[in-house]
Amino acid sequence: MVAIIDYGVGNLFSVQKAFAALGADVVITSDAAVIRRAEHVVLPGVGAFGDCMKNLEASGLIPVLREIIKEGKPLLGICVGLQILFEGSEESPGVSGLGILKGYVKRIHAEGLKVPHTGWNSLVVKEPPKPMNLFAHLAAPCYVYFVHSYHAVPKDASIVTSYTDYGGRITASVAQGNVEATQFHPEKSGDVGLVILRNFIEGEMR
Secondary structure, eight states: OEEEEOSSOSOHHHHHHHHHHTTOOEEEEOOHHHHHHOSEEEEOOOSOHHHHHHHHHHHTOHHHHHHHHHHTOOEEEETHHHHTTSSOBTTSTTOOOOOSSOEEEEEOOOTTSOSSEEEEEEEEEOSSOOSSOTTTTOOSSEEEEEEESEEEEESSGGGEEEEEESSSEEEEEEEETTEEEESSOGGGSHHHHHHHHHHHHHOTTO
């Protein structure tokens, strides 16, 4: 079962629909017991960093998140769901992130280009994928869908598994242990996104 965490933010139904298209048993839930029973967990996020953290704290689900990560359960963050895994963001000064991943989220500075970075852009996958292969079976070049004004700058650059170019290199995905996250929206990225989500639930490299 795939549990999509409902904490009042995120494009939940699009994510649910994408997993359902793959034949997954998928549920949107704010029930800690259901999240604990799930085989895979998805942390979505849309909007401002501070608002997402405020809602997540109010949901009471942060201890459950930390618990399942410690247990080794596969977790996929999407968009701001990636960003809140880090220590903080320029978007919301003074608001602490989950700190599961070390580093900070910074505003995109793309001279001559519009921010937010919105639409399709190429995905450059680092070789070999580390530590898990979200990007198996994808032939280059491939394109995914972004909507964001901020991007993660990890302290350890080796956790970056893919990037895109938008006035400079932008973090597109990260992975550390059983935690993976994409800045782009796989649920909005057509066939490429479905391959990525299938790789997440099938976990070829685990």
